[in-house]
Amino acid sequence: MALPSLSLLSKIATAPWVILKTTLEYYITGTVYTQTDPEFDSLAKNLNVATAIHLAQGIRGRDADLVMGSMYSYFARYKNMPAVSGLPHYGEKVVDEETLAWLVRPEGAKKAILYLHGGGYSFPFAPQQFAGMIGVWYAVDSEKRQDLAIAMLDYSVTSHGKYYPTQIFEAVKAYRQLVDQGYEVIPMGDSAGGNLALAVARFAAYPAEAEAQFSRYTDFNWEFSPLPAPNTLVLIAPWVHTDKGAAIYPGVNHDGDFIRLSVNSKGDLYITGSDRKAVAPFVDFNGTTYEDHWAKVPAFVDGAILYIYGERELLRGSQELFAKEKDKGTFTTKMQPGGIHDAMFVVDVLDVNSKKGMADVVAGKHRSKFNFGAVGEFLDSRL
Template sequence: MAPSLSLIFGLVTLPLKLLYLTLQFYTVGTVFTNATAKKSLVKTLHNGLCQHMGCALRVQDLQLAYVPVSKLLLSMSKSLGRLPGFNEKYTDKEDFICESRWLTKNIDSKESPIVLYFHGGCFAIQMLDNQAQGMANLYEAYKLRYGVDLSILVADYSLTPLGYTYPTQYNEAVSLYEKLVADGYTKIVIMGDSAGGNLVLNILNYLHKRSKHQDVVWPVASIAISPYLNLSKQEFSGSFKRFDKVDFFNYAMTSYLGNVYIGGDEFLHASPVVNIELNSDKVDWKNIAPIKEGNLLVQFGDHEVLTDEILRWCEQAELTKNHPENIAIDIDGVHIGFFITESVAYGDIESWLNQYCANSILTFLKRKLE
């Protein structure tokens, strides 16, 4: 299989994009005005790289580039191999569950804190090294600041370029959470960015529906970073239009990969699992226990294309009204800034943990894991 013409064009024009950004960085400034990005050419160029190449990717390119989480982590062994339990397998891929790997494993008892992480990527893009690095940083920073070793489990859920469309990813996420519960773990944090944030909210809704008929084990904390709420139906208006040239995530990318996720089935536009915010009237979000009790953190940038739908959902779920402290807005930040901006060329852990996104996650976890 050959790469798409779109990808080839993107690669050919990439040097010009990066040169243009470099000249802007040292003169008039770039569109990436976040305080963290403005201080670093490397961070700025990384934002530009993601912005430029994201639009160029097609399903065939993602098939060619696919690397499972196990191989990604293996390739990072030199820098991350010191982590306890690094790259150990927890589950194999089966009918309704995905493979999962420990990024860090520190389990002394069934009450040891476990962060179950779902990576983003429109359900089409594999976990990337900046996401693995960001989660490794979270482990090291939490240990440094609070003296606690977190276990971090990475879900390697099935991707659309490999032929897996909705509801595969949803089923796998729910099943993996249930597997942890069945194994007796009681102190589970669920965390995800972008499409992974969508899975986090859908797990909460799944547990809410089950709780009406039986006892459930709720996560002690939930973190949705730039949650990709409306997967298959967007309009080029509002924040999608305002930040189209500012954010690396954009309308063209979301509409293309969102349609791939639903397999072109327009009836799924009405699904509250696929399009969470658009169909929020079908879910009693405000009465879902972790949301009502303040155990959900929503973090996003105010310069990302998803800003408007995230803000609307926070209003609909009454998070804005009841727990505004759990809405962390990264000023001038782009989509998943925790990974794209803060976890690239981050320096040392002491400086990394004081950045806005990292600090808001660390302090939230501390409150909920005490």
């Protein structure tokens, strides 16, 4: 097994200071989290997030496999959770590949979420994301969710030496496989997964442009035959512009956000070997226009898009610009007050990711949370 990087070891060594500082703040002045987001209602949550953010700053590509496992391994880890017994076809492969599997597939379901995880295109599928997607299915009305399957893709990441357009190739392939099985596919992604979901939507809606863009990448077996573009998208804290998406937002306290300004460098890493200007229409969406790049995507025309972001996240400026320019009446845009980046899978999930939490999920108690409630309500309206 590889040893942790010196950067990560340094963060591990200084973690006790973060724990002490957060504990003192919690009891004396309040932490930046308790002062801004009611979800931080316990010392444990504050310590969990503060420590996770501290350690995340030290993680380098070589550390990715030390702190995260493969998506498929999580099916075994969670199989005894109370919520899992209610998930038909849990853990079955969509096709004969471990990288694309069913979290849940009710018999007769006509719609399927294709979940694309976040992580800056650098880090693999996280267990918090796995638990969070269980929460998503149970956030939907008990009758309506019988028409909703969820497939999850463990796409390749840059920490394993896989760069643009590998992730788009794998996501489009998974999308096509679900379409071929008769599903209306709902791409759902958080952070970088939101960027990837938008790329999939553009690929399907603009096949000629997709062929011109991707056919030069001859290491991949591309298929450019017609593909129905999505009517529905779910975008959680989307990373809509990978170049300069992270920036200080005037008047906002970004202390304790889950990402740093350095996330922009992960955007550079993602397109290693490609020219940014050439790939921008499938990567940096603040530079696109509705008329030229989205007018053929049904979700942007007469469908529906759930668009959630946090008040305190560093991506807020680029996220708001994208919604302002591209929303022609199909966006359900929700800003979480006091929210940090990807709070659904960083904060809200803390009350879900345990046996007791999963029992509460089955009872639907997590719908009271900002993000799970918003996702459940939105999906109810689309089923």
